[in-house]
Amino acid sequence: MELRQLEYLVTVAEERNFTRAAEKLHVAQPGVSAQIRRLERELGQQLLDRSGRSVRPTEVGAAVLPYARAALAAVRGVRLAVDELTGLLRGHVSVGTVTSHNVDLPGLLADFHDEHPAVEITLSEATSDRLLDDLRTGRLDAAIVSVGSGDPEGLGVLVLEDQPIVAAVGHDHELAVHRVVAIDTLRGRPLISLPRGTGLRARLDEACAAAGFTPRIAFEASDPGLLAQLAARGLGAAILPGAFAAARAEQLHVITVDRPALRGRLVLAWRAGGPSGPAGRALVRRARRTLGGGAGLDGDAGPDGNADPDGPPVP
CATH class of the missing domain: 3.40.190.10 (Periplasmic binding protein-like II)
Incomplete structure (x- = not known):
């Protein structure tokens, strides 16, 4: 059993394709296939299922993969330890x-x-x-x-950065008469938000769930600038980082969300x-x-960074 055989096995399993694996490894595809077949003959078991459109590990292959990865990681660790001790970082x-x-x-x-x-x-x-x-x-x-x-x-x-998450609306929107609203005020209203999986959306979903409702997301986009434009056109309340929204005061009326306060x-x-x-x-x-200040929450924003360089050291 050779390390390159284990490397080929892991790469094919990850790429689910012999050709892509060979390209990633910078070797000829027949060589990859031949080495994996040698490994399978040595172990007496088929490690990869080649019958479908994509290559998948067999049950035995899936059991072998963690050990193959561990062996490759150990070899990398040996090289890195030597480089670190000799002052060369690779x-x-x-x-x-x-x-x-x-x-x-x-x-x-x-x-x-x-x-x-x-x-x-x-x-x-x-x-x-x-x-x-x-x-x-x-x-x-x-x-x-x-x-x-x-x-x-x-x-x-x-x-x-640590800053409030706000609701931002066009100046003609019905909520524009408020400076502060409770989270429950957003119940049933069309909201404009980043997609699920983003931190800002998670904070909104958590606060609404605590208040007993699911937010009504009318528009969803990954670009905070687009969210701001939609809100400025009167299409709903955009949920945005506070500093990002405040920097667009000509277009948007910024409303603090309280009870509970939204922060990110x-x-x-x-x-x-x-x-x-x-x-x-x-x-x-x-x-x-x-790294210091000047970062926004899922958007660009303010200068008041909150870096903590005196925290516990990284091992």
């Missing part, structure tokens, strides 16, 4: 982010690359729910996500035990030193 860091904010993430990644040019960096964009799942499973080393008042379970966070935080998050590799740990250390 490896890969995976970073995630919500769609819209004012954090200087490009600057952070560029500075980190300048300091550690041998580290490969990848960046992906998704909803907060997806990013939190990917952090917990180790697919990501760090991510910028939107959360509520409590820290996500199993994760460490650096608060980048934008944070940099990582696994509580720290990223598994030295490159990931180095990135989080740099981020904690350099």
